[in-house]
Amino acid sequence: MVTQSLSRAEYSGSLVLCVLALMNYLLFYVVNITLARNLSVRDFDDFSVALSVIAILSTVATLGLDKYALRCIPVYRERGDWAHALGFWKFSLRTMVFFSLFLAAFVGLTLEAILVSQDASSHIAIVILALFLPVIAPALFLVEVVTANGGQIEAVVIYRLLLPITFLLFIWLIFLFDLPMTAVGVVSGYGLAWLWTLGAIHQLARFTMPEEAWRAKPSFLKIKWVRRSVPLLLNSWMLSVMAGSGVIVLELLYPSDAIVGTYAVAAQTGTFIVLLANTANRFYLPLTSLFMERSDGSALRRLMRHRLMVVGGLAVAFLTAVVTFGQAILDWFGPNFSHGYEALCVLAVGASINAVFSDSPYYLQFMKRSRSVFVSTSFAVVINLVLSFFLSERLGVLGAAYGYALSMCFLFIRLRYQTRRHLKTVG
Numbered sequence: 001m002v003t004q005s006l007s008r009a010e011y012s013g014s015l016v017l018c019v020l021a022l023m024n025y026l027l028f029y030v031v032n033i034t035l036a037r038n039l040s041v042r043d044f045d046d047f048s049v050a051l052s053v054i055a056i057l058s059t060v061a062t063l064g065l066d067k068y069a070l071r072c073i074p075v076y077r078e079r080g081d082w083a084h085a086l087g088f089w090k091f092s093l094r095t096m097v098f099f100s101l102f103l104a105a106f107v108g109l110t111l112e113a114i115l116v117s118q119d120a121s122s123h124i125a126i127v128i129l130a131l132f133l134p135v136i137a138p139a140l141f142l143v144e145v146v147t148a149n150g151g152q153i154e155a156v157v158i159y160r161l162l163l164p165i166t167f168l169l170f171i172w173l174i175f176l177f178d179l180p181m182t183a184v185g186v187v188s189g190y191g192l193a194w195l196w197t198l199g200a201i202h203q204l205a206r207f208t209m210p211e212e213a214w215r216a217k218p219s220f221l222k223i224k225w226v227r228r229s230v231p232l233l234l235n236s237w238m239l240s241v242m243a244g245s246g247v248i249v250l251e252l253l254y255p256s257d258a259i260v261g262t263y264a265v266a267a268q269t270g271t272f273i274v275l276l277a278n279t280a281n282r283f284y285l286p287l288t289s290l291f292m293e294r295s296d297g298s299a300l301r302r303l304m305r306h307r308l309m310v311v312g313g314l315a316v317a318f319l320t321a322v323v324t325f326g327q328a329i330l331d332w333f334g335p336n337f338s339h340g341y342e343a344l345c346v347l348a349v350g351a352s353i354n355a356v357f358s359d360s361p362y363y364l365q366f367m368k369r370s371r372s373v374f375v376s377t378s379f380a381v382v383i384n385l386v387l388s389f390f391l392s393e394r395l396g397v398l399g400a401a402y403g404y405a406l407s408m409c410f411l412f413i414r415l416r417y418q419t420r421r422h423l424k425t426v427g
Contacts, residue, residue: 050128056244060237064229065141066143066144074289075289083217086214093141099137107130132194142198143159158204166192235373238378247267263343266337270401277314288363289366301423304423318348343398350404357416363419369418383406390403
C-alpha cells in the first residue's frame with residue numbers, strides 16, 4: 001500500500017518538494033516582473049488585489065475539504081476502506097463545485113452592483129477571476145488528494161510548475177498577438193491556466209486512487225466530513241485574510257497611489273518561505289495522520305523534529321538572503337518598487353515564524369483540538385486587522401508589514417507552545 005511505503009519514506013523527499021517550490025517561486029517571479037514592467041500602475045494594483053481576494057475566496061470555496069483529505073484519505077487507505085475513500089472523493093468534488101458556483105455568482109453580482117453604483121470599473125478583474133472559482137477550488141482539492149495518496153512530487157509538479165508555465169504562455173500570447181496588456185486580460189489568462197491545471201491534476205488523481213476504490217460502492221459520512229473540515233476551513237480562511245489584508249487595507253487607504261503594488265511585490269518576496277513550508281507540509285502531513293492512526297507518539301516526535309530542522313534551516317538561509325539581496329531584488333521590478341526594502345525585511349521575519357511552526361495548527365486539529373486553534377487564530381486576525389489599519393495610516397507599506405509580522409509571531413509561537421504541551425501526553 002502507498003501509505004505503508006510513505007511511513008518508510010526517506011525524509012529527504014521534503015527537500016525535493018522544496019526545490020520544486022523554489023522553481024515555482026522563480027517562475028512566478030518572472031511573471032510578476034513582466035507584469036510590473038508592462039502593466040500600468042493602476043492595472044498592476046488591480047491584478048494584485050484580484051489575486052489577494054481570490055486567494056481568500058478559493059480558501060472558502062474548498063470548504064476545508066482539501067485539508068481534511070490529508071487527514072482522512074491516508075487513514076482510509078491504511079484500513080482498506082475504499083467505500084468511504086470513494087464517497088469522500090465524490091461528495092467533496094460535487095459540494096465544492098456547487099458552492100464555488102454560488103460563491104462566484106454572489107461575489108460577481110455584489111461587486112458589479114457596487115461598481116455600477118459608483119460608476120467605476122477599476123476592479124472588474126476581481127469579477128472575472130471569481131468566475132474561475134469552480135475551476136480553482138476543485139483543482140486545489142485534487143492536489144491534496146494526490147498528495148494524500150502518496151503522489152506528493154507529482155502533485156507539486158503540476159501545481160507548482162504547470163500552472164505558472166501555462167500562465168506565462170498566456171502572457172506570451174498577449175504579447176504575440178499585440179493585445180492590450182490590462183488587468184482583465186491577465187487575470188483571464190490566469191484563470192485559463194487554472195483550467196489547464198485542473199485537467200492535468202484530475203487525470204493524475206484518478207490514476208493515484210487504487211483500482212479497489214473505483215470498484216467499491218461509495219459510502220458517505222457527509223455530516224462527519226463537514227464537521228471535521230469546517231475547523232480546517234476557518235483556520236485556512238483566517239490565515240488567508242491575514243496574508244491578504246495588507247494589500248486590501250492599503251487599497252482602501254491609498255486607492256490612487258502605487259503603494260499597493262509596492263507592498264504586493266514585497267509580500268511576494270518576503271513570504272516565499274511560507275510557500276516552501278506549505279510545500280514541505282505536503283510531505284509531512286500525510287505521515288502525521290498515519291502515525292496518529294497508529295498511535296505512534298515517538299514517530300510523531302521524530303517527524304516534527306525533522307521538519308523543524310529542515311524548515312528552520314531554510315528559514316535562516318532565507319532571512320540571510322533577504323537582508324543581503326532584498327534591495328537588489330526589489331530593484332528588478334522597477335523604480336516604483338525599490339523603496340519597500342524595510343517592509344520586505346519585516347515581512348520576512350513574520351513569514352519565517354509562520355513557516356517554521358506552520359505544522360502546529362494541523363497537528364492540533366488532527367488531534368481534535370480545533371477550538372484552541374480557532375480561538376488563537378481569531379485573536380491573531382483581530383490583531384492583524386487592527387494593526388494593519390492603524391499602522392498603515394501612519395507608516396504606509398511598513399505599517400502593513402508590521403501588522404502581518406506581529407500577528408503571525410503571536411499566532412504561531414502560541415500554537416507551537418500548545419503543540420509541545422500536547423505532544424508530551426502522547427505515548
